[in-house]
Amino acid sequence: MADYDYDLFVIGAGSGGTRAARVSAAHGAKVAVAEEYRVGGTCVIRGCVPKKLLVYGAHFAEDLRDAKKFGWNVPDPLEFSWPTLRDNVLAEVDRLNAAYTQTLTNHGVEIINARAEVTGPHSLRLSDGREVTAETILVAVGAHPAIPDVEGKEFGITSNEAFNLDAVPRRILIAGAGYIANEFAGIFHQFGAHVTLMNRTQDILRGYDLQIRDRLLQISMMKGLDFRFDATFEKIVRDDDGCLTVHMSGHEPITVDMVMFATGRVPNTRGLGLESAGVELDDTGAIRVDEDNRSSCPSIYAVGDVTNRVQLTPVAIREGQAFADTKYGNKPTRVDYNCIPSAVFSHPPLAGVGLTESQARQKLGSVKVYSSDFRPMKNVLAGRQERALYKMVCDGETDRVVGIHMIGPDAPEILQAAAVAVKAGLTKADFDATVALHPSMAEELVLLR
Known part of the structure; x- marks a missing residue:
């Protein structure tokens, strides 16, 4: 039997890579993870987490103006300090980076602060000059923003x-x-x-x-x-x-x-040396993998945005978990990509799960759509004209809810619970039989007509 430096070598310490590394180590594997920038990856360091904190900060602009109608004496004009918010957000990123690093260390994962390139099915070269081997290699290097090829x-x-x-x-x-x-x-x-x-x-x-x-x-x-x-x-x-x-x-x-x-975003496969192991890429540069996250090279796997399946942090985490449980936990697991909820933290935010109305009509033919177009109570008193819109898409034959879509305050928070119902295959009648929680925006989900 071949003797390798590691059972598993993970390239990239983002959401998918850290989960795979941590769980694999917990299952008893000898694991190392190479990260050339900072532990945490796109989501934690330069993506959804700091961006959501900016979204919170931005919402105060409207909330403070609305507060006057609720009796609060708010100075006019309002003063905003970008450096204060920026620095506080970056400090929180530093905290999370340290927390992710500590979690890996506590589980016995060796963190290598270097760039790793594949040199063969079981071998890698590190930017610090070392050559290492691993029985299994997991690529979890994510993606980077696409930049148009334009003058300037x-x-x-x-x-x-x-x-x-x-x-x-x-x-x-x-x-x-x-x-x-x-x-x-x-x-x-x-x-x-x-x-x-x-x-x-x-x-x-x-x-x-x-x-x-x-x-x-x-x-x-x-x-x-x-x-x-x-x-x-x-x-x-x-x-x-x-x-x-x-x-x-x-x-x-x-x-x-x-x-x-x-x-858009482009998978980070350039210069990774994957061709040396015969790893197939698609036209976007993403690694082609099967249902068990295995590439065309039997010893090399990939999870997360680098596979360009569903570019969402929770999906990458599930893929990393499934890989670790399947490979080292004696618990074969595959990710179910149906009914994945998603949100856009715009102003106001929107969220959706399941089939859109258009998709449902194309797939099912017979469809029933229920909706509620309303002005949230808070907006009414504040004098804000913005209206929320909730939609429920149902199979016309079975009454099963196949999609829920909404825009309005706290839409992502509300949709998470509703996504469970769609995933479970509940019907419109199940929603109708649920007593409304009043007064709330979420109650519109059980009052749709």
């Missing part, structure tokens, strides 16, 4: 840099219309920037229910966000004052102080 692209930033800005830009153009673009649009708008979203099509948030995303578009425009649809980059020009003029197809040029690219 070096003048733009991505979400990676957004957390370290010296100041909030006065004017910003965000390229893209997915969840990252819409979330940062809401954040920068609430912090006082004039925001323009530029998209190459007429659709925002593809994959979400059409009515829900249309409602977000309406509310965003009502708040003062600008949109440029059917627009592609021609060039970005920086003048002597540092201002950027964006030339685009179909529209007049726009001059801003900052350009952010939020045009």
